[in-house]
Amino acid sequence: MAEYRFTPAAERAIRAAGNWAGGESGHISLPGLLLGLLAEAESRAAEMLAAKGISSSSVLARWPKLTAATGQDARKEEFSPAVQAAISEAAGLMSDFARPLELATEHLLLGLVAARDELSDWLAEQGFAAEALKAEICRLYGYETNGEADVEVSPVSTSLAAPQAVPAVADEVTNGSGANTTEKTVQRTAEVGDPKTALLRLIDAAANRAREGLRVVEDFVRFVWNDRHLMSELKRLRHELAAALCPLQGSQLLASRDTEGDVGTTVSTEAEGERPDMASVVTANFKRLQEALRSIEEFGKVLNPALAKRVEQLRYRSYTLERAVSSTSFGLERLADARLYVLVDGRETTDAFSELVGTLVQAGVDVLQLRDKRLADRELLIRAQRLRELTTDSDTLFVMNDRPDLAVLARADGVHVGQEELSVAACRVIVGPQMLIGVSTHSLEQARQAVLDGANYIGVGPTFASHTKKFEEGVLRGLGLLGDVSAEIRVPAFAIGGIDGSNLDDVLATGFTRVAVGGAVLSAVDPGTAARELRCALRNRS
Secondary structure, three states: OOOOEEOHHHHHHHHHHOOEEOOOOOOEOHHHHHHHHHHOOOOHHHHHHHHOOOOHHHHHHHOOOOEEOOHHHOOOOOEOHHHHHHHHHHHHHOOOOOOOOEEOHHHHHHHHHOOOOHHHHHHHHOOOOHHHHHHHHHHHOOEOOOOOEOOOOOOOOOOOOOOOOOOOOOEEEEOOOOOEEEEOOOOOOOOOOOHHHHHHHHHHHHHHHHHHHHHHHHHHHHHHOOOHHHHHHHHHHHHHHHHHOHHHOHHHHHHHOOOOOOHHHHOOOHHHHOOOOHHHHHHHHHHHHHHHHHHHHHHHHHHOHHHHHHHHHHHHHHHHHHHHHHHHHHHHHHOOOOOEEEEEOOOOOHHHHHHHHHHHHHOOOOEEEEOOOOOOHHHHHHHHHHHHHHHOOOOOEEEEEOOHHHHHHOOOOEEEEOOOOOOHHHHHHHHOOOOEEEEEEOOHHHHHHHHHHOOOEEEEOOOOOOOOOOOOOOOOOHHHHHHHHHHHOOOOEEEEOOOOOOOHHHHHHOOOOOEEEOHHHHOOOOHHHHHHHHHHHHHHHO
């Protein structure tokens, strides 16, 4: 494989792949390389695999003979013939890219997907397709998805190596007759005061601000929240910004940079030197990001309209991510101490309902959700208003199931919707900005989407068979889904479905610290005692 070069991340993945035994003797195998890519957790390949729900455990379940190598079996460096063929296949699909190829983790993944092997068949079952993955890689590197590059860009062209001939960036100029002509090349060095240099200098500064702002927010969700999902989304946005700027080439931007001559470096306000808390840091850097993207977008229209259009879409994405971070923050604040969430129906009478709710409030239940499909709207509203009265001046939050309209009328603290009910956006229009919105999720992808949609918390399940609700065969998600969600999502999440004292330890072992129950409390001889015991167990074991 001497004709190829590998990025540092790809080299680390290959080294990790060499530590898996059970493939072809003495060589790195295809499944071993897949595990190596997953081991490079912050690489694009790992993010793409995680987006399809593929983890090291799922790979090892499919290829159980793979084991962590020891002794002489460790540190394999040679590729098996199958891996060599896969990488050659990937290189062939990237035939329009500049040479010599520098293969990144996403290119190695492309080779595995296109390998025409049992591993590629398995990856196809998980949702991967070679052409779709190639199109995604081309888009990331600034190439059209039909295989033709907008601009021929070498993967290493942004280094600080000696200047080379650079591709043209279209530049409309006017000749003496007033007709427009296109300048075929952009000089790497231009005279001081040249408008092209000034324009590149402006875009370079804005790009730096955008990347810096993104990195600050990314570091917050990574190190403060440990939120892998939002970190991955922010990192993807940062990578796509770099890819969008490829037509300009880093060498052009660096050549135009003049930090010493920037009059803005000495101008600041008092507000810039102070931040009252981490939330204000995140807010300021989202604004920094969006303002910088808008500047690139507007001035980019002069150099390259296609670039401006791509940056516009990135700006819109940043608004969605800002909302997701804000919504997560609001949920974490309002539900900071919430561990036990109990779903109650309206009972047969208002008196019976009042007695049950009063008992649960006294037991210290953190959240009560009113869920009743039997009652007419008028009766349901009466129950909701009664629930509000009983939870006022208590630490128990009141959530209305499915009905944002009744939640507003009853002055609830929140509304909860399922996958088939109103969207988060539609609910937000009805309930306003201060009410919690929760969403039921039944897969990792639904949980991820709920965060991006602006949910303040999620329900995850059903985990076990329930005594109070019948589920169709195949609907139960088990503990695996809880583990997957816990590993990457930090919006408050409540495990739901058949949970009681007998299986609570199993739920907590997945990383979940919050549960939503119905029958475990309502079917008990003494609902108050049952709720109190569950709440105590949650606080003692989490």
